Amino acid sequence: xxxxxxxxRRSFEGRERLAxxxxxxxxxxxxxxWRLWDAGxxxxxxxxxxxxxxxxxxxxxxxxxxxxxGTTVSHVADFAGPTYAVEFAARPMRDLLSVARDRENLxxxxxxxxxxxxxxxxxxxxxxxxxxxxxxxQARVALENRRFLGTDGRLIAAIKARSEDATRDPAPVFxxxxxxxxxGYEVLETGRLEPSxxxxxxxxxxxxxGTF
Amino acid sequence: xxxxxxxxLEPGDTEAAAxxxxxxxxxxxxxxxxxxxxxxxxxxxxxxxRLLRAATVAAASAAATERERADxxxxxxxxxxxxxxxxxxxxxxxxxxxxGGSRDADAGAGLDYAxxxxxxxxxxxxxxxxxxxxxxxxxxxxxxxxxxRFVERTAPEVAPNLTAMAGPVLAARLIALAGGLxxxxxxPSGTVQVLGAEDALFAHLRGSAPSPKHGIIYTHEYVRGTxxxxxxxxxxxxxxxxxxxxxxxxxxxxxxxxxxxxxxARIGRIREREGGT
Numbered sequence: 001x002x003x004x005x006x007x008x009r010r011s012f013e014g015r016e017r018l019a020x021x022x023x024x025x026x027x028x029x030x031x032x033x034w035r036l037w038d039a040g041x042x043x044x045x046x047x048x049x050x051x052x053x054x055x056x057x058x059x060x061x062x063x064x065x066x067x068x069x070g071t072t073v074s075h076v077a078d079f080a081g082p083t084y085a086v087e088f089a090a091r092p093m094r095d096l097l098s099v100a101r102d103r104e105n106l107x108x109x110x111x112x113x114x115x116x117x118x119x120x121x122x123x124x125x126x127x128x129x130x131x132x133x134x135x136x137x138q139a140r141v142a143l144e145n146r147r148f149l150g151t152d153g154r155l156i157a158a159i160k161a162r163s164e165d166a167t168r169d170p171a172p173v174f175x176x177x178x179x180x181x182x183x184g185y186e187v188l189e190t191g192r193l194e195p196s197x198x199x200x201x202x203x204x205x206x207x208x209x210g211t212f
Numbered sequence: 213x214x215x216x217x218x219x220x221l222e223p224g225d226t227e228a229a230a231x232x233x234x235x236x237x238x239x240x241x242x243x244x245x246x247x248x249x250x251x252x253x254x255x256x257x258x259x260x261x262r263l264l265r266a267a268t269v270a271a272a273s274a275a276a277t278e279r280e281r282a283d284x285x286x287x288x289x290x291x292x293x294x295x296x297x298x299x300x301x302x303x304x305x306x307x308x309x310x311x312g313g314s315r316d317a318d319a320g321a322g323l324d325y326a327x328x329x330x331x332x333x334x335x336x337x338x339x340x341x342x343x344x345x346x347x348x349x350x351x352x353x354x355x356x357x358x359x360x361r362f363v364e365r366t367a368p369e370v371a372p373n374l375t376a377m378a379g380p381v382l383a384a385r386l387i388a389l390a391g392g393l394x395x396x397x398x399x400p401s402g403t404v405q406v407l408g409a410e411d412a413l414f415a416h417l418r419g420s421a422p423s424p425k426h427g428i429i430y431t432h433e434y435v436r437g438t439x440x441x442x443x444x445x446x447x448x449x450x451x452x453x454x455x456x457x458x459x460x461x462x463x464x465x466x467x468x469x470x471x472x473x474x475x476x477a478r479i480g481r482i483r484e485r486e487g488g489t
Contacts, residue, residue: 068464082261089465090279093272100269105261107268109233110275121238122217122268124245134466148241166470167477 003048005058006079010034018049020078023102026071026095035075040196042072043132043158047202053189054204055154056080061126063148065113065141066133068092070099076130077106084123086113116144125150131157136164139180142205146184149207155185161199174201184208216244217267218253229267230274284370284393290362291384297356304349311342323353372467373457377475378432385428386454397462404458405429405451429454434479442482449478 003009003018010019012029019034029036039049047054058079067073067085069092077083077099085100086109087093093110100106111118113133126148133141138159149155159177161170178187178201185205193200217232245260254260305326312319312329315338319325329346332339360381367380371393375383389407390396396404406413408428415421426435426447438446453475460468 068466089467090276091462091465093276097269097273097276100265100272104265107264108272109268110272117237117239120241121215121236122233122244122264123241124243125241134468136469162470163468166473 004054004056004079007037007048007058007075008034010036012036018045020075022074022078025074025099025102026069035078037075042075043193043197043200043202044072044076044130044156046193046196047156047158047191047204050191050193050202052156052191052202052204054156056128056156060128061124063123063126063129063145065129065131065145067096067108068132069095072130072132073106074099074103077103080128081105082124083107084109084119084126086111086119088112113141114144116147120147123148126153128154128156131155134160134163138163139177142181143184146207151207151209153207155181155203155205155207157181157203157205158193158197159201159203161201170199170201177201178203181205182208216242216247218244218248218251218263221253223253223263226266226270229263230271233267233271234275279369284387287363287366287370287384288388288392290359290366291381291388294356294359294363295385297352297359301349301352301356304345304352308342308346308349311345315339315342323349326350326353371458371461372465373460373471374454376467376469377457377472378429378454382428382431386458389428393458393462396458399455399458401448401452401455404455405447426451434475438479438483442485445482445485446479449475449482453478 007018007020009016010031012031018037018039020037021033022035024030024035028038037045039045059081062076062080062083064073064076064083064085067087070085073083073085073096082105084107085096087096088111090110093108096108100108109119109122114135114137129145129149131138131142135141138157142155142157159174161173164173164177178190181187181203184207186208187203187205189204191202193202217229217236221229221232245257248254248260249256254263301323305323308326308329309319309321312325320328326346326349329343330350332343334340334343363384364380367375367383371383371387374386378386386404386407387393387396390399406424406427409424409426412421412424416423425444429435429447429450432450434450435443435447453471457471460466
């Protein structure tokens, strides 16, 4: 699969790894201005590295849900256009703010991804929603945030089985989540993110027109 | 049509803009950059994004500071004073009972007796002193109750995962015993298991006592409510998860409900070993 423009495979200590070009953010290795994007630390990185057809080309407007300390979002802002980063916890927001300080196109929002009405007055319609929220009801979060996507938009989500139910086997948890997603999205691709992210399912989907 | 965050704002007023970002709402998104240019708020798209960035950074920073102000140090002070208030109230209640007993053969004991005396208005100068002291005891007990409510409100903000698992008061005591959330997050689970049992631990290290199975976590239902033979296992399992919860709270702050589910399942298995509790 082709990588979005602004994401390249570069050589780090003799190994081909994903990298983006931008100001260093969290102590990652940098070679010739290219920052290592470790697929083991980033679910979106693992999806790109694993050949998912994410539809990302580079330069998109992005709504990122579950930005945490900003590791992945720093790379997204490197290759994307305006990037809105929603995070609910105060502590990681500190790190996210320092990532945002060096990036003109990154807009941090300390709010709850389950309540889009608290940020729809700030976030414009976007090309891509990237979701990585460790909360129960992850499919619900994706459905709630569908309002930000046009018909050509993409949802790129990492579903964490243990956030839904830590005692159930992940496979049926994923089936339920995908079934719920399909009430508002057309699911284009799914795949497990092992070995780098245990019990996570990567999902690429596009809003179903007419419904909802 | 709802308004965007910039409605009614002066372009240079970052403070008002941050407030609008934090407090505003809209059901649906709209092409805010174009609308802002149309409304004359920004000259062009690039200047809109500059204003937006300044406003979102200011809003997120202010909101984070506000939440962190309810920080672990305040929680530590509150839970320590709460315990001091209880100790002082009980100690003084004993004095009240002792003193009252010397004046009245039917005098009661403890906090209940202090409450009874606090409502009385004797005319005798000595009885007035005893009643006055009783009122201090009741005040202290009420202060303890208010502090407990403060701890219950604050602990979930400071340490959401630890609080969900341990309850607010035990969570606060563990943080206080360790000397802060950062310090607790660095402790191995074996240390968390015996926090609050330092006397017994040092007696054991001197060779004069068996190793303690649990410290303050004994107050948790999962330890206290488990049969004696399995209590060490329960305490170890609980301490392990509490140590992880403290680390998640300190380093990420993200809620991980699966930690509780895992602990519930683990305790269930431990209790099955003994054939019920």
